Amino acid sequence: MKHDEAVSMVKITDALVSAHPYLRNLSGLLGVPPDRVALRLQNIEAECLTRAMRVLWAEGLPVMPIHDGLLYPPQPLRWPKRH
Numbered sequence: 001m002k003h004d005e006a007v008s009m010v011k012i013t014d015a016l017v018s019a020h021p022y023l024r025n026l027s028g029l030l031g032v033p034p035d036r037v038a039l040r041l042q043n044i045e046a047e048c049l050t051r052a053m054r055v056l057w058a059e060g061l062p063v064m065p066i067h068d069g070l071l072y073p074p075q076p077l078r079w080p081k082r083h
Contacts, residue, residue, distance in 0.1 A: 017024050027034040030041070049065055056063040056072065063072045 022029065026037050026041075030037060032040045045068065049070060052070060053063050053065065056070075061072060063070050065071075
């Protein structure tokens with residue numbers, strides 16, 4: 001791709017905010033300063049994955065965190081009860 005054909009981050013951000021206006025004020029939505037938005041989003045993701053792992057462990061299912069997801073057997077011995 002030639003440099004003049006590259007899409008700038010500004011254009012990408014503008015397109016995302018145009019399609020999803022609530023993204024314009026993530027700082028206010030999350031209740032953190034603008035320079036902390038990425039850290040807060042990472043924290044929310046970590047909390048979600050930790051909660052999911054604890055539920056699965058409580059059901060006796062082996063699970064491990066791998067980057068932005070969870071690793072578990074392809075066919076668990078049994079499915080967890082709904083919580």
